[in-house]
Amino acid sequence: MDIGQSIVTWFESQGRDLPWRDTRDPYRIWIAEVILQQTRIAQGIKYFYRFVERFPDVQTLASAHQDEVLKYWEGLGYYSRARNLHAAAKQVVEKYEGKFPQHYTELQKLRGIGPYTARAIGSFAFGNQTGVIDGNVLRVMSRVLGDFSPVNQQSTRKKFQEIIDQWVKNVDSRNFNNGIMDIGSVVCTPTQPGCLICPLLDHCKGYKEGMVHLLPFKEKKTDRKIKHYHFYLISNTRGEVVIRQRPAKGLWGGLWEIPNQKVSKEEWEEKKSRLAGEFFHQMKHVFTHFDMMINVFLVSPQEYDLKPAEQFISKDKIHIFAFSKAVLKIFDKWQNTD
DNA sequence: AAGTCGGGGTA
DNA sequence: TACCCAGACTT
Structure with missing residues (x-):
């Protein structure tokens, strides 16, 4: 079985059931993806429920006052996300007649939507055949590939993007992307990864070479x-x-x-x-x-x-x-x- | 490419 | 402590 199929098969039986996975509404998927930027699911989930209840669609969000949007973001951090969310809602209403563009290259033109979020919405809402790369995926890929390229470097991101786009080519991109992120957060964890229960064990060069605990490799960051x-x-x-x-x-x-x-x-x-x-x-x-x-x-x-x-x-x-x-x-x- | 931008969980 | 989390924007 190829790696894409292994991931999808695992996801269909072991994947997590999350509140933004039962919809293809690009608005709700967008809100969830932005809330989850650099934020754990456990922390973001309550904000997601409150936010989409108060702002159920893009028109409601676009016509709200920024102070209220920030109030619903209070305590979550990275407040530019809330400001950009508000600005992007206005963009969608004014320039796209309230309908989200359906391809990630167009989605990425909206405020606060970068390479990850554009592909996530493209895949989960519109079925774009492209792989998403977040922190979980970087960890899984560097280990599976046994690749010590610094994951916080642009060239590595580009290389991984091309590889994951090959992996997703012949499978359902929704299940694939949800699956590889779930594997990263549940199985291929930063410390004490569950290699013996991992569906990618047979594909994992890092495991074969005993290098899993050394990956992903990151260049040192400047001191605080x-x-x-x-x-x-x-x-x-x-x-x-x-x-x-x-x-x-x-x-x-x-x-x-x-x-x-x-x-x-x-x-x-x-x-x-x-x-x-x-x-x-x-x-x-x-x-x-x-x-x-x-x-x-x-x-x-x-x-x-x-x-x-x-x-x-x-x-x-x-x-x-x-x-x-x-x-x-x-x-x-x-x-x-x- | 490097710096800026939150807060919380975990070892 | 230090690292990590469904990253994006500015310089």
């Missing part, structure tokens, strides 16, 4: 940096707190926050507020590319002059706005110490 910040909880006796909206792009783009500023490591370690107030709390917020060290201060509103973009909002209304997890943690700590 540390940045220091002061955050300010500015609240009055009426239980109101100062918030403001972040710029549309960049880190936490479009989300709301409490006033804060970057400070030097030395100033951060002194735990001394630049505004009149007292030290409240210390925490670390971890990003992919840096650690954010945070001091939180309680600041009295009498000595604080409100800037134009800032506003006092009562505590029982902050749930209307979308905040980053860092600010939500600060609010939570604050609430539980009152």
